[in-house]
Amino acid sequence: MRHDSPQPDTGSRLDADRAHLARRYQAVRGQTRALAAPLSPEDCQAQSMADASPAKWHLAHVTWFFETFVLEPFEPDFKPFNPAFRVLYNSYYNGVGEQFSRPQRGLVTRPDLAEVWRWREQVDERITQLIAHTDSADALRLIAMGLHHEQQHQELLLTDIKHLLSINPLNPAYQRAWPLVSVAPVPTRWVERDGGLVEIGHAGEGFAFDNESPRHRQWLEPHALMNRLVTHGEWLDFVRDGGYTDPRWWLAAGWDWVRTQGIRAPLYWTLPRDPQALPTVFTLNGAVPLDPHTPVVHVSYFEADAFARWTAATHADQAGARLPTEAEWEAAAASLPVQGNLQEAGALHPMPARAGGGLLQMFGDVWEWTASSYSPYPGYQVAEGAVGEYNGKFMVNQTVLRGGSCATPASHLRASYRNFFPTDARWQFSGLRLAKTLIS
Amino acid sequence: MRHDSPQPDTGSRLDADRAHLARRYQAVRGQTRALAAPLSPEDCQAQSMADASPAKWHLAHVTWFFETFVLEPFEPDFKPFNPAFRVLYNSYYNGVGEQFSRPQRGLVTRPDLAEVWRWREQVDERITQLIAHTDSADALRLIAMGLHHEQQHQELLLTDIKHLLSINPLNPAYQRAWPLVSVAPVPTRWVERDGGLVEIGHAGEGFAFDNESPRHRQWLEPHALMNRLVTHGEWLDFVRDGGYTDPRWWLAAGWDWVRTQGIRAPLYWTLPRDPQALPTVFTLNGAVPLDPHTPVVHVSYFEADAFARWTAATHADQAGARLPTEAEWEAAAASLPVQGNLQEAGALHPMPARAGGGLLQMFGDVWEWTASSYSPYPGYQVAEGAVGEYNGKFMVNQTVLRGGSCATPASHLRASYRNFFPTDARWQFSGLRLAKTLIS
Amino acid sequence: MRHDSPQPDTGSRLDADRAHLARRYQAVRGQTRALAAPLSPEDCQAQSMADASPAKWHLAHVTWFFETFVLEPFEPDFKPFNPAFRVLYNSYYNGVGEQFSRPQRGLVTRPDLAEVWRWREQVDERITQLIAHTDSADALRLIAMGLHHEQQHQELLLTDIKHLLSINPLNPAYQRAWPLVSVAPVPTRWVERDGGLVEIGHAGEGFAFDNESPRHRQWLEPHALMNRLVTHGEWLDFVRDGGYTDPRWWLAAGWDWVRTQGIRAPLYWTLPRDPQALPTVFTLNGAVPLDPHTPVVHVSYFEADAFARWTAATHADQAGARLPTEAEWEAAAASLPVQGNLQEAGALHPMPARAGGGLLQMFGDVWEWTASSYSPYPGYQVAEGAVGEYNGKFMVNQTVLRGGSCATPASHLRASYRNFFPTDARWQFSGLRLAKTLIS
Amino acid sequence: MRHDSPQPDTGSRLDADRAHLARRYQAVRGQTRALAAPLSPEDCQAQSMADASPAKWHLAHVTWFFETFVLEPFEPDFKPFNPAFRVLYNSYYNGVGEQFSRPQRGLVTRPDLAEVWRWREQVDERITQLIAHTDSADALRLIAMGLHHEQQHQELLLTDIKHLLSINPLNPAYQRAWPLVSVAPVPTRWVERDGGLVEIGHAGEGFAFDNESPRHRQWLEPHALMNRLVTHGEWLDFVRDGGYTDPRWWLAAGWDWVRTQGIRAPLYWTLPRDPQALPTVFTLNGAVPLDPHTPVVHVSYFEADAFARWTAATHADQAGARLPTEAEWEAAAASLPVQGNLQEAGALHPMPARAGGGLLQMFGDVWEWTASSYSPYPGYQVAEGAVGEYNGKFMVNQTVLRGGSCATPASHLRASYRNFFPTDARWQFSGLRLAKTLIS
Structure with missing residues (x-):
């Protein structure tokens, strides 16, 4: 700008x-x-x-x-x-x-x-x-x-x-737009992508923030992205398998966070006494039983990263699972239309992935944590004047999220859009999609 | 009760x-x-x-x-x-x-x-x-x-x-009942009182809280109470004499509080750049220049105690100055009517002592810090049931204040009434009156 | 001085x-x-x-x-x-x-x-x-x-x-003076004392700190002191009866302390998995099984006060139990010789009360929490010069303990000696003796 | 491994x-x-x-x-x-x-x-x-x-x-190896480097930590590195120009750190009353006057980044100055011998850059902050067993430093060596070298 x-x-x-x-x-x-x-x-x-x-x-x-x-x-x-x-x-x-x-x-x-x-x-x-x-x-x-x-x-x-x-202990609802239709999400499937030189970042007409520029080249190794978002049901498996009490899955800072903050589940979950019962979750539509088919939401980077490690170690078909880099995500999203469960849909809650081929839920539902620290692109210039404080001065100790959420207006998004939060933030609509490196 | x-x-x-x-x-x-x-x-x-x-x-x-x-x-x-x-x-x-x-x-x-x-x-x-x-x-x-x-x-x-x-940086006023009439307060004068056995505490008809009972005997040494409250003008002398930067006047815990909290004046004062100018004070009537004639208010026990030590050391006519005990205060107030600048007066700010003999401003204007820790009276019994939690369980690490303030309703007060707050509390209408022990 | x-x-x-x-x-x-x-x-x-x-x-x-x-x-x-x-x-x-x-x-x-x-x-x-x-x-x-x-x-x-x-997880011992001889302590017995005007404080020849002066009169109601200290065995009953989880026994500040600090027993106790087994306690002689016959030690004022309320409510023969005031303690101790389980004994741990009439264990074993806040005596004067900072400036938000402990040298003690610590301090050898007011 | x-x-x-x-x-x-x-x-x-x-x-x-x-x-x-x-x-x-x-x-x-x-x-x-x-x-x-x-x-x-x-207020020295010979460092000079695909990371024989693997390709834009480290003298200009009090130079988190921690200079500096006098610095050789010719040391990432922004804005010949990425640094260092002011030299303090062409001080003197977050290389695998906790679990919220310091043993270093610390750490021997992107 x-x-x-x-x-x-x-x-x-x-x-x-x-x-x-x-x-x-x-x-x-x-x-x-x-x-x-x-x-x-x-x-x-x-x-x-x-x-x-x-x-x-x-x-x-x-x-x-x-x-x-x-x-x-x-x-x-x-x-x-x-x-x-x-x-x-x-x-x-x-x-x-x-x-x-x-x-x-x-x-x-x-x-x-x-x-x-x-x-x-x-x-x-x-x-x-x-x-x-x-x-x-x-x-x-x-x-x-x-x-x-x-x-x-x-x-x-x-x-x-x-x-x-x-x-508020009275559990007030912001709206009463419920019920969502709960349908089983499409099965997981790896979508493979070639490596090589790609270009990412904003170029051409249309509005973009300064942190999306300049468009520049980046080398990618061959990799795969999961076709859809991780669901609450998959997360429940992680919880029930002791995911929050096993240091093997966690970054050191994440393990410290889990223990000192007493973290046992995503934000807004109330765990039941009976571990086989469904948790209750607080939503903008009030408190409801957790729907296993919907994408998991309100997890921190620490949790998303731990979930990926647990998945890699415990699911043979998902060996090597990790979070995608922002370049991998953007290269894959560049040709897709900006549509999905966005603010205009009015649900204000993530919804199950409907059937379809290719990459689903790339836009909307939840912001997807990436493995990329929020850094300036090569050749990045801060805008002059006070408006220059908009983005650049936050480029440290934050992690990039991509894709927008059920609370993001459609006209606000682009494939090159970079959102960013600290690794322990959970109150945004943040979730994840898995990726892996393909070993040739 | x-x-x-x-x-x-x-x-x-x-x-x-x-x-x-x-x-x-x-x-x-x-x-x-x-x-x-x-x-x-x-x-x-x-x-x-x-x-x-x-x-x-x-x-x-x-x-x-x-x-x-x-x-x-x-x-x-x-x-x-x-x-x-x-x-x-x-x-x-x-x-x-x-x-x-x-x-x-x-x-x-x-x-x-x-x-x-x-x-x-x-x-x-x-x-x-x-x-x-x-x-x-x-x-x-x-x-x-x-x-x-x-x-x-x-x-x-x-x-x-x-x-x-x-x-709020806009300095909003709760009411606009100003201006107070500023008149010079009566001069200070020691009112001497005999020692001996006295009885304090509530007895007889009429409502009282359980912490005012039982009425009991206490031995007092001969002492004197100041005829009126300490004023803002006297406090300003303390400030300008370096009172807040000299450890000699302070209890160890008070000195620690002053330094770690950066205390330089009573709560709600804004000190001017020019030390000879008057501070601005925030009141329920908005921000106004400090009136030296009014009783000092919004000071902690630490400050009240330090002021007394400073006064004792720097004012020959007030040698031995200290805070009164609650028994000294109550024995002196027992025969006085409950009247003064109370909530009903509508000022919601302390006012100068008007001329008169004897003890002035005993009720109203500001709660007076005493030298007494808040403890149960001998033979004190907590009431049964949940209402018994009203007073007794707070009887530790608090200090007694007496007399009511410009925000206290008249019908709520008695000479035996015990208010109490921690030694660093300042947001109540709290001030002080000096006392001293008479050496025979 | x-x-x-x-x-x-x-x-x-x-x-x-x-x-x-x-x-x-x-x-x-x-x-x-x-x-x-x-x-x-x-x-x-x-x-x-x-x-x-x-x-x-x-x-x-x-x-x-x-x-x-x-x-x-x-x-x-x-x-x-x-x-x-x-x-x-x-x-x-x-x-x-x-x-x-x-x-x-x-x-x-x-x-x-x-x-x-x-x-x-x-x-x-x-x-x-x-x-x-x-x-x-x-x-x-x-x-x-x-x-x-x-x-x-x-x-x-x-x-x-x-x-x-x-x-240190290796549990190192300062000395190996163990074992103490464990004998059942004498049964509890109330020692009754008249009320009236007493004098307390230091007078006459001999060294004393300034906070013990001046000697002065104080009015006491008729009361009784327990003949010996509270024991570890009695404290174990309190623990097993849920004493640390029932707010009825605690001052509000004590209850807050218990919950935020996770207090479940005196300092240095390690609670066993089996609630009927004996705790282990760390002593200067290393870690040993708790001896129920020895006086309880390393408890805070909050714990001592809660124990007294629990005792008063659950032991018919100890109805009205509370902590003694320092004046009650000193008046009773004034005529007793300064002897007991003091530093010179070398145990560095409290020992069971041996048979005998009258008040036992008044000196030595553990410092006894009193119900009295640490305040200046009427007419108290701070010594001039820096040595004047020895005592006076600590006279707020602390509570008086009396009698000396197993770590106090005999030649250091007097009946008028005032020790003082905050209400949550536990690392001193602090315990308690019960008292009650006699209702005529 | x-x-x-x-x-x-x-x-x-x-x-x-x-x-x-x-x-x-x-x-x-x-x-x-x-x-x-x-x-x-x-x-x-x-x-x-x-x-x-x-x-x-x-x-x-x-x-x-x-x-x-x-x-x-x-x-x-x-x-x-x-x-x-x-x-x-x-x-x-x-x-x-x-x-x-x-x-x-x-x-x-x-x-x-x-x-x-x-x-x-x-x-x-x-x-x-x-x-x-x-x-x-x-x-x-x-x-x-x-x-x-x-x-x-x-x-x-x-x-x-x-x-x-x-x-320790006595300023004790670890050793007395002083004095260093103070000579003016060589003038600054940009060393330009082509862009394109490079390979970084460890390969081949010889020991390396797992975080240096796998060797992989990365795309670089044309850039330049400064021939030597930033000196204490240059940093003193930054201090005297108000660098620590001007938010324009600081990342938002850095500015917050500066203000809440009261940061006014690198760690171990004592600023003189006379702003034109030299600060005193504490070293392993005791407290000494700051030598402007030596490389600046004990600065955080926040400070290094702020210094680069200040330099870019105030030195026409250093427009565009920033910290190098770790790939830029490693590509440049790959062909250089591991020699310099390292632990074996015994100074345990950085020393002035001696005359010479090309890139000086790449190894030794101070660890150089890079602009790169500490992340896993593409295809990184954690080693199995407990030794696998050596590096991988720290790959978040840390920043990479390169090149070793005056306290690093020579036999411990390599061009591919990755050190890492949080952005506010200062107690390591950390300094910086400037870089810039070349705009074609």
Whole structure:
């Protein structure tokens, strides 16, 4: 994203862009409103852990992004809705200035939710005007970026509210979209892929984040990817086989995490007294019995990696199982359409893989942990200005996830899209697909 | 408080009690409603630290007390408003059963505030019926206790909301009752008192908590109490004289606390860059310049004790200054009326001592730290049943405060009333009065 | 201790004092050497927790006390052994200046143990000279104080090395003085005592710490003390009756401590798999089976208090059982000789109460937790100078213990002696005796 | 390392191997003795942080490795020196069984140092016999591995003892090998290198750890490496330019680390009051003024990365500066001899780059942080058995360092050698060399 370079746009192209952007702006901002509709002012206030944010904060912060990065530089006679919000809703942009303490976001009770909505409405009005009248292609590009930013926060709003509601002993549901149809997933099957030089990363038209660039070459050994995601039923075998109590399967840091945190199952599971009974899982549709056919979700990298080692050692037909690298995943996904169980499907929970050939569930259902650390691509350049803090400064001690989840909007995804979280994070919709190296 | 003993009440006496209790019930519960009126659902949701509770929790917990300790045993055909609330709003009564995790009270967004109000209304209706129709003197006594319990939580609601609002960088005010009239306080003067055997503790008619009993004898040496509270201006001298950076004045544990917590002034002060300028203080009326004439407030026991040592060493006319013992305080207060700057005054902030002889400001303004650890009186008996957990189990590692504050309801206080907090607590309206031993 | 006041000593009196002090100096310093004899340089280096100190540190610090408080002011042409030791071995005297970080004492490997012994020898030489030649009664008084200080550290050296060795999975013994003769203790019997005005605190000749002064009056209600200490066998009944899992017996802070620390038995117990088998306990004589006849030891105040409540509720003949106050204990001990199972006995472990009338085991075996917070006596004055930091600044959030233990030297004790530790401390030889209030 | 596979060794080849191994065994074990010679029993006992181990523990653990992995399976009639040591000196091998708590290693005072030396001597005797008489090539291979393992611990012994001594306010020196000759280092110069497919990783004869395998292809873009290491003088410019207080240079996690840990300079620096004066640095030769000509050392990955960003932005001739990847580093080092300022040089401190062409200081002086996360090479297989825990289980959340340091033995290194530490580790001899991508 280089929003400072000159652009020889013709007028008609710009007008078409304007119209498209105006429609997309209405759609994305409207979808955020729809996602917040089931939530009370109380629900929107609370912050259940330092990694999560209150829903009210998400609603305000995405508006802050438009006000700070678009209106402030491009609106004639810019005047902020409330100057104090510049600090209050700055997430982590040192280039913009001070930030309010992250773990205390849930303690800011004023402005209340109604005032945040008024702010959003005022900014919507002003952005709509700007789209209609600005001559700046940079402004339009930043608005497009702001919408992708808002879509990221739509997913976070859902995962954060899920975490919050899970703490309430009354087991409240965010929605009642259940029941899912439970069908046995297709059998596992290795899909083999050649090695050699591949190109990965974003190129060409269309929006992408800076961390997807530059497109570059990478050498792959011959390998195979599993045709579908790992399921809850397969995970239950791992649990019942003592997977969480056997250090052989775990990275040293993972074993330490399991023991010091008392981890015995994925997040949101309640294990039954009778080990042969089904666990209960908390979902955005309330607490339900675990469905073995659905993809496993809310596991950390440590757990995903341990599961792969256990599978490799205990399943003869899956010897050599490991997590895929991000290059293997992207090379395989590059030719597939972005479709699947995404936010628009409304389930907000992963669903069984339906019959089909080739690679299934590559997009949607759950983010897939890869074996790749989150690092800059060769030749990566950070964007200038505060927006340059968007991605680059997080490129250490995190691991890449690919493919999007049941909470990701379809229009937000690409094969080159890189998500990333620390190896112990579990509150995102994170799962896994197995891979293996083919020995020639 | 022995609510299980038989009572030979006559009918007419009981009827008079009923009428009095019904009026008091309406008054106390109405006052709670009035105190919550300035607060939004968001304000009532948040919990700013583990020691504090959300306002919504206070509103629910005091209703839980009536439902659990009064309606459950005494109402015919008792049925709870919501059975899950029995655990959710139990504070610390192991005799009642499980308790929801205290530091997570701010994460319970459902029930929302409106439902808590509905619960309160239903319980008000049922308690009103019970008062009118029950034959049980125990039930009436427990209702009276529940009202005193609610008055305690009125004060906590105010101190907790003050702490919450203080974290908000927008400095929101709970009310706008300012300005106070600032007048120079009366000069300090030692009020001397004889030694000898005294009796302290509650006796006779009228409500008192079990920790005020039994009334018992205690030997006092001759001593003097200061005629009024220590002021902000006197405290400012302490600050400017380096009081917070000189270990000579501090208990070892206090010095450790000052250094590890970076304490430089009372809670809610913002020190100015220019040390000769006045600090800003956050109050329930918003952020204001410190008024040197008002009593110092929001200091810990460690600070109060250090101030006394500093005063003793640096003010020739106050040599020997120390904190009073609770027996010295109570013996002096026993004959004074319970009046002063209390909750009903509406200031919710301590005010200058007005002219007058004898001991001033004994009730109201600020709770006065004493030199006495919170221990059982000789012969103290814990009440039977879960209500017995009210006081006794906290009698360790806490220090007694006396006299009530600007947030305490007048009808809640007595000379024998014992409040108690850990030595590092500061978010209550806590201040001090000096004392000294008279050497014969 | 007022070492700055003029003293009209005659010459002969001073000479007698000199001779006595010289003998006592040799005896106490020699006993410290004897206690350290079984320890290797490695044993003397390690520090097992922040509350404990390495044996090498104890050996150095007591020498530091003589060098800093005696030689520095009173020795002509004073020159320190090593100027850097002034900071390195200062425990907590702010009046002397900086202190080395307490939790890092085990990391100071140089000076090594041999050099610390050389320092001790040099200081012994110089103090011996000073005793022989000084005209200052203050110097002699400070030396006497230094010896009492060293005796305190003798006990700490033993309790700290016990804690260190207990962590070693090889279960090493400090000494092999076992076996104790196990005999059934005398039966429990209440010894009744009148109420009324008593005097407690130190008066008259002889050394005492400042916290034992001034002697003062206190009112006592009629009460009884148990004739002997609580035994391990009685404690085992408490454990087997579920004492550590029932909140009814515990102060709120104690219950919190039990649960968060996972406390299930006194320190140094290893519970057997078979609940009817005897636990193993780690002692300075190695790991041995618990002897039910010996006094219980290494319990916290929280545990002692809980045991008393459990006893009161479950033993009809001990209804009303509680811990004694320090005034009750001292009034009862005032007329008893200081004798019992003390350091000189060499067992370094509590022993069964032998037959006899009256109050047994008042001195020695274990320090007895009292119900009294550690507070200044009325009219208490801190000594001037750095030595004034000895006691007074610790008078908060600690609880008084009385009577001395099997690790306390006999010549160090008095009926008025006040020991004090936080309510969760267990690594001292701490146990308990029951008391009750007599209701007239 | 696959020590379980059959090997068609001829007898004469085995005998040559035996002789070589016997000499190497004497040399390496003797060098460990020499490194420990300056240390007292006290020095060898203490553990200054959880990441470090006591020198006594290092001495015992490397002997444990030989006893457990070589003698136990291969010695006829194996009997351990002390069976308890199997648990006590197991570092992290779950396959061997339980492990003693790592942060408490400094508390095991028994066995004392003398007994650990006796253990070493006995094991030396037995291993020497085994080398002479065994028919097992696996045994010989495991002994070779044990020697490389011991060489790793030689370096750790030095870095751990440096950390321990640095805490002592007396600034004790491990050795007095000073002064180094301070000469201005050669000027910086970019050494350009072509892109394309390269092979990295170990292949062929000679010892290597499993994490260096398998040798595999990797695609590199054209790039340049700096001819020498970054110096203390260059780092001082970074400090004086406010490098530690400007968030622009730091990864988000690094900035958080800098602020919460109060980081202002590399480990072991004492900053002077006068910012233009030279800092003092603690070295194994005691505390000395910083020499600007020597390579910077004891910096974390966060600091190395921030320095590269600052250099790129402020030095026109070093635009694009970043850390090298491990593949770039290894491809460049593959043809260079393993020589430089290594452990054998005896300085135990980095030294200025002497004149010369090409890449200087690639081996020795300081470990060079790379931009590469520590991950398994494609097709990596963990060795079977407990020895398989050597490397693989640490492959997460660590970063690769290359090239060895002034504390690394020459015979321990290779171009393919991969060292790894967390991004905040600083107590190793860690520094950096700059690299950049060449844009075609």
